[in-house]
Amino acid sequence: MKPQSTTFIGFTDDFESSKAVLFGAPFDGTTSFKPGTRFAPAAMREDSWAIESYSPYLDKDLDDMPLFDYGNLELPYGDKMQVLQMIEKTVDEIVDANKIPIMIGGEHLVSYAPVKSLVKKYPDLHVIHFDAHTDLRQELLDEAFSHATVIRRISELLPKGNVNQFCIRSGLKEEFEWAKTNVHLEKFTYNTLASCVKRLQDKPVYITIDLDVFDPSVFPGTGTPEPGGIDFQDMLTIIKTLSSLNGVVGMDVVELSPKYDASGVSTAVACKTLRELVLATVK
Numbered sequence: 001m002k003p004q005s006t007t008f009i010g011f012t013d014d015f016e017s018s019k020a021v022l023f024g025a026p027f028d029g030t031t032s033f034k035p036g037t038r039f040a041p042a043a044m045r046e047d048s049w050a051i052e053s054y055s056p057y058l059d060k061d062l063d064d065m066p067l068f069d070y071g072n073l074e075l076p077y078g079d080k081m082q083v084l085q086m087i088e089k090t091v092d093e094i095v096d097a098n099k100i101p102i103m104i105g106g107e108h109l110v111s112y113a114p115v116k117s118l119v120k121k122y123p124d125l126h127v128i129h130f131d132a133h134t135d136l137r138q139e140l141l142d143e144a145f146s147h148a149t150v151i152r153r154i155s156e157l158l159p160k161g162n163v164n165q166f167c168i169r170s171g172l173k174e175e176f177e178w179a180k181t182n183v184h185l186e187k188f189t190y191n192t193l194a195s196c197v198k199r200l201q202d203k204p205v206y207i208t209i210d211l212d213v214f215d216p217s218v219f220p221g222t223g224t225p226e227p228g229g230i231d232f233q234d235m236l237t238i239i240k241t242l243s244s245l246n247g248v249v250g251m252d253v254v255e256l257s258p259k260y261d262a263s264g265v266s267t268a269v270a271c272k273t274l275r276e277l278v279l280a281t282v283k
Helices: 037-048 080-096 108-121 150-157 173-182 193-199 232-242 265-281
Strands: 020-025 067-072 100-105 126-130 163-168 184-187 205-210 248-254
Touching: 020 037, 020 080, 037 067, 037 100, 037 265, 080 100, 080 108, 080 248, 100 108, 100 265, 108 150, 108 205, 108 248, 126 150, 126 193, 150 163, 173 184, 193 232, 205 265, 232 265, 248 265
Parallel strands: 020 067, 020 100, 100 248, 126 163, 126 205, 163 184, 205 248
Antiparallel strands: none
C-alpha cells in the first residue's frame, strides 16, 4: 500500500506504522432514489482540510495518532458482487496486518464487505448501526444485495442478536416485525445506546453510520433524506458514548451525496463525524 497525494486530514502516516487505515468505496450501483454517493470519499478528503485535526470536544488530535489513507478503491460500477469481493479483500489485507479498517462510502451496501471480512477473525462480532432506515428488507426489486437489504444480509453473517440499530425511523412494517425477534432495534432515538455499549464494552464491534441518520435540516446531502433525525450535538453524545468501547475493530460512514448540498455543509458534517468517531474509538 502506498500513500495518496490527497489524504483525509491527519491520515498522513505510512501503512506499516499505522494503527488504522482509511479507504474509500465509491460505489452507488444499487441506489434506489438519488445516486451520487460515489463522490463522497473524494469530497470528504478535500473538505477535511477545512476543519482541524484537533477535536476540542475530545481533546484529542488526529496528528497524534498513526493513521494511513489508502485512497479510493477502483470499483466496477456494474458488478456489485465483484465490488463487495474487492472491498472484502482490501479489508482482509488491513486486518491481517493487525490494523483497523475505516471505510468511507459509497452507498450502504458496501458495509457488508468489511463485516464479512472481520467475522473471519472475530466470530462473535457485533454491529452497532445508526440510520434513518431499517435496511432489513429480504429483497428489493428481486435483488437480495442492495442498500435497502444490507443490514439483513449482515445479520446473516453474525450470531442472532448481534446487530444493534438506533435512531431508525423508516422501513416496511414487516421489517420492524422481523426486527423484534432477530436484532436489537430502537426506533427514533438512542436512549438504550449506553446500556448496549456497557454490554459490548469488551466485545469486538463494528460501527456503521449511515449519514441520513441526521435530520435533513442538518444534512440535506444524501440520496434518501428522512425528516425526524438527529442533530450534530446528538451525534457528539453518541460518539462520546461509543468511546467507552474497548474492542472497536472497524467502522464506516456512508451515504453522503455531496452534490445534493451545494453549500458543502453536509460534507463538513460528515468530515467532523468521521474525525470524532476515529478519535473516540481507535484505541
